[in-house]
Amino acid sequence: EVQLLESGGDLVQPGGSLRLSCAASGFTFSSYAMSWVRQAPGKGLEWVSVFSVSGGTTHYADSVKGRFTISRDISKKTIYLQMNSLSAEDTAVYYCAKGLWGSSSYYFDSWGQGTLVTVSS
């Protein structure tokens, strides 16, 4: 059974930094793309970033480019999201999500329970 467990969400001041983690189990971690998707309170879903399988390529939403960095530790089966220069607009529940196989990597078939990031003074 696929399991994704996020951690690291917290209350942080504007301009601050935070690192989220997502520990994976139940599948061959190195063979699947992994994404972060966020949802602001009462709002819709927003894709944030992906760590692709092919060559470890990464992509970001324009809203986080240059501030967030996605990374992966295969030995720990964990994906990370380093978030810098946080603002109130980054307040959201952050989900990690596993992609489907191969060319369908950017459809998300398994999700974690989410971790809440609140940016406020």
Add this chain to the structure above:
Amino acid sequence: DIQMTQSPSSVSASVGDRVTISCRASQGITNWLAWYQQKPGKAPKLLIYAASTLQSGVPSRFSGSASGTDFTLTISSLQPEDFATYYCQQANSFPLTFGQGTKLEIK
């Protein structure tokens, strides 16, 4: 960026009804589209990908179709557990984008 526009934003229906939710892409995405269901306080669930492929374990009352840049999610006979918010998502190009959501409520 590709904009995904869903309609309606909300819909009221009764158990047993047939419901359709639409999603329009701002440019061609071939069939690179998924549908998700989200219930309050829960993570989204993948229903359909590649516009019309039913994800494993999803009931057959859910179906998807495509015509150009217009995509449709159909629930053939609503069940009580189907009342939720539905999102479309394009996987054609980065940045990946979601529609704004359609809330399906009980009439």
